[in-house]
C-alpha cells in the first residue's frame with residue numbers, strides 16, 4: 001500500500017529498528033515506546049485491521065502469536081520460572097482495532113510491551 005507506514009518499513013522505504021523477519025512477518029521497535037520494551041509484529045501482507053480477518057487468516061494470525069515467545073526469549077523478557085513464587089519476566093500482547101480500539105496505523109499489528117516495572121519494585 002503506497003501510503004502505509006508499515007508497508008514502507010517492510011519495503012525498506014522507511015527506516016525502522018528491525019529485530020526479526022521471515023517471509024511472512026516483520027518485527028520492529030515502536031517509534032514511540034510505551035514501556036522499556038515495545039515491539040510491533042506485523043504481517044507482510046497489508047491487512048488494515050483485525051476486523052478484516054476471517055478463517056482464511058488463521059495461519060498468519062497464529063504465526064504472529066507463535067513468534068511472541070521466540071521474540072521474548074531473543075530479547076530476554078521471556079517468562080522464567082514455573083511457580084508463582086519464582087516466575088519473573090513477561091510482557092503484554094495487545095491488538096488495537098478500529099477507532100474505539102485506539103488503532104492509529106491501519107496495517108494489522110500486535111504490540112508486544114514489557115520490560116522492568118520500577119514503580120512496582122519489579123514484583
Ligand code: 5GP
Nearest residue numbers: 005016028029030031032096102103104105
Ligand atoms: P496503534 O494505535 O495503531 O495500535 O499503534 C500504532 C503504533 O505504531 C504506535 O505505538 C506508534 O508509536 C507506532 N508507529 C507509528 N508510526 C510508526 C513508524 O513509522 N515507525 C515505527 N517504528 N512505529 C510507528
Ligand code: ZN
Nearest residue numbers: 004007046107
Ligand atoms: Zn500496510
